[in-house]
Amino acid sequence: MSAPRNTFLPRFAIAALVGAALVALADANLNPYLLSIIQFIGLNIILAVSLNVTNGFIGLFSLGHPAFMTVGGYVAAILVIPPERKAALLPDLPAFLAAQEWSFLPALIAGGSVAALVALIVGFPVLRLRGHYLAVATLGLIFIVQSFAVNLRGVTRGALGLSGLPELTNLWWVYLFCLVTIYVCWQLKHSSLGRTMLAIRENELAASCLGVKVARMRILSFVLGAFLAGIAGGLWVHLVTLISPSSFSFILAFEIVVMVVLGGTGSITGAVLVAVVLSVLTQLLRPVEEAANLFGASQMIVAFVVLVVLITRPKGLFGTAEPDLVGWLLRPFRKSKAA
Amino acid sequence: MGGTAILTVSDLSKRFGGVRALDGVSFEIREGELAGLIGPNGSGKTTAFNLITGVFKPTAGTITFRGTRVDGNPPDRNAALGMSRTFQNIRLFRDLPVIDNVMVGLHMRHGTGFWPTVLRLPVARRSEAEIRRRALEKLEMLGLAARAEQIVGSLPYGDQRKVEFARALATEPSLLLLDEPTAGMNPQETADLGRTIQRLHRELKITTLLVEHDMKMVMGICERLIVVNQGRMLASGAPAEIKADPSVIEAYLGRRRKDGHAAA
Numbered sequence A: 001m002s003a004p005r006n007t008f009l010p011r012f013a014i015a016a017l018v019g020a021a022l023v024a025l026a027d028a029n030l031n032p033y034l035l036s037i038i039q040f041i042g043l044n045i046i047l048a049v050s051l052n053v054t055n056g057f058i059g060l061f062s063l064g065h066p067a068f069m070t071v072g073g074y075v076a077a078i079l080v081i082p083p084e085r086k087a088a089l090l091p092d093l094p095a096f097l098a099a100q101e102w103s104f105l106p107a108l109i110a111g112g113s114v115a116a117l118v119a120l121i122v123g124f125p126v127l128r129l130r131g132h133y134l135a136v137a138t139l140g141l142i143f144i145v146q147s148f149a150v151n152l153r154g155v156t157r158g159a160l161g162l163s164g165l166p167e168l169t170n171l172w173w174v175y176l177f178c179l180v181t182i183y184v185c186w187q188l189k190h191s192s193l194g195r196t197m198l199a200i201r202e203n204e205l206a207a208s209c210l211g212v213k214v215a216r217m218r219i220l221s222f223v224l225g226a227f228l229a230g231i232a233g234g235l236w237v238h239l240v241t242l243i244s245p246s247s248f249s250f251i252l253a254f255e256i257v258v259m260v261v262l263g264g265t266g267s268i269t270g271a272v273l274v275a276v277v278l279s280v281l282t283q284l285l286r287p288v289e290e291a292a293n294l295f296g297a298s299q300m301i302v303a304f305v306v307l308v309v310l311i312t313r314p315k316g317l318f319g320t321a322e323p324d325l326v327g328w329l330l331r332p333f334r335k336s337k338a339a
Numbered sequence B: 001m002g003g004t005a006i007l008t009v010s011d012l013s014k015r016f017g018g019v020r021a022l023d024g025v026s027f028e029i030r031e032g033e034l035a036g037l038i039g040p041n042g043s044g045k046t047t048a049f050n051l052i053t054g055v056f057k058p059t060a061g062t063i064t065f066r067g068t069r070v071d072g073n074p075p076d077r078n079a080a081l082g083m084s085r086t087f088q089n090i091r092l093f094r095d096l097p098v099i100d101n102v103m104v105g106l107h108m109r110h111g112t113g114f115w116p117t118v119l120r121l122p123v124a125r126r127s128e129a130e131i132r133r134r135a136l137e138k139l140e141m142l143g144l145a146a147r148a149e150q151i152v153g154s155l156p157y158g159d160q161r162k163v164e165f166a167r168a169l170a171t172e173p174s175l176l177l178l179d180e181p182t183a184g185m186n187p188q189e190t191a192d193l194g195r196t197i198q199r200l201h202r203e204l205k206i207t208t209l210l211v212e213h214d215m216k217m218v219m220g221i222c223e224r225l226i227v228v229n230q231g232r233m234l235a236s237g238a239p240a241e242i243k244a245d246p247s248v249i250e251a252y253l254g255r256r257r258k259d260g261h262a263a264a
């Protein structure tokens, strides 16, 4: 927790503006393929930072993100598809849904909200579990949501999925929600409320004897993570223009968990950095894998890196700390000013 | 000091499988007093604390705190009602700075909810400043202000116990339960902390129940002692009476080197 709270806002504003300039530059100059890669990086940032609220701040090992992405993705997609197309694609859709034609932002937020609602409902029984049991239960949630998606054919078109979704996601949307996610999670972590989350992670019994409502905080973190994952799901499906029950699998859950674990359980900076590095690495290694016919090599490398990090730094690269990257990046400018 | 009871424990029992950790214990703690709860190892003192604060549910018996039944309450409810405690086996938030440990205790009474926090409303900023101010105040009371920003897990043992004490004060309790706050301290530190406990009890007017093995210290600072042995009440009264009580002497001499350890 090196960057004190009162310097966060100006730094965040500077970083956000620099980021916006970079986004504008990228948007104007890069080809769609590269742009989509950057958007996936952004989505990974949203996913890693939001999973960090449960897995890092409060110390609940959840693998549930893909389930919430699926929920958020379907909800956003169904709300956004124009009624004419819905009539063809989903003839059995209940009338009140068939008539909806939402614009993108409210549809994304609705997706996030329904995902949050699911988290709220399953949270009460599931969050009683700890450690491996919770991991398995949230893994189960992914399969449950998937089987709902397969079987609720009237709403989801079953295993076929919904294809030809409008290509609404662009770099600006992804960037906006990256900022929102980082801002909310940072404010939370560096607040009295967030401190009670860290306290629960460190010693649950002591926290509850100090009046911390442990169950309520657990639910809050789970619901917040689910909301952001639901939004990421909505963004994702309108980037790839497709959603099916298998769009977001448990493999994705492991990828996000790896980002959180590597970055440091509780470190937002760590989650962002590792999300970027891992996404770039996978992209760079893909052509190599294809050329050398070594499919899966990047997963093996990632697995190896995870092992090394966990053995040498069990709390991830940064633990709960937030190294001051903006200050570090600005240092050369400061020096030249002083000279 | 008034004679009204702030805490009444009646016929309290707790079994762990075959072990009767507590067996029909009854006592009262009066408003404003500094009382000691003593007894040989394994006699059920920590278990009594765990039942009173709600960490465990009693097998039988009742606990009344400031006029309401609290047996079976969860710990956070009892904390809100005004109980606070330290732990015999230190339970700090190890990876957090000293001051953050104390600030967690202040959240219950001075913190804000989710929306003011993430929207960074003025009320949240004021509450954060207030929490920090009060936390520093508690640290100063225990002479820990200089260590405020250190990670608590890196502090020497004695200081960690003091952080537990400061953190317990942070909930602004009306009843403070201290479970062997001097364990592992040398005689000098023990005497110092004894004086601190006495001073804070006087200044803050918090009713205090102290579990302590150092007889010299307990006898020196407590106004009244409650003695338990093997899960049962043995005696209660002024230190001088207790010191002279044959059953107490018998219990201590008879079981001097036996150990029964399990604590929260």
Ligand SMILES: Nc1ncnc2c1ncn2[C@@H]1O[C@H](COP(=O)(O)OP(=O)(O)OP(=O)(O)O)[C@@H](O)[C@H]1O
Pocket (backbone or CB within 6 Å): B016, B019, B020, B021, B039, B040, B041, B042, B043, B044, B045, B046, B047, B048, B088, B260, B261, B262, B263
């Ligand atoms: N959680 C538990 N599970 C099983 N047995 C327990 C538990 N807690 C305490 N006991 C048992 O209950 C009895 C009383 O233990 P307790 O810790 O309350 O004693 P104590 O008076 O605090 O002792 P000490 O002075 O050593 O701290 C002991 O026999 C102990 O082994």
Ligand SMILES: [Mg+2]
Pocket (backbone or CB within 6 Å): B045, B046, B047, B088, B179, B262, B263
């Ligand atoms: Mg004990």
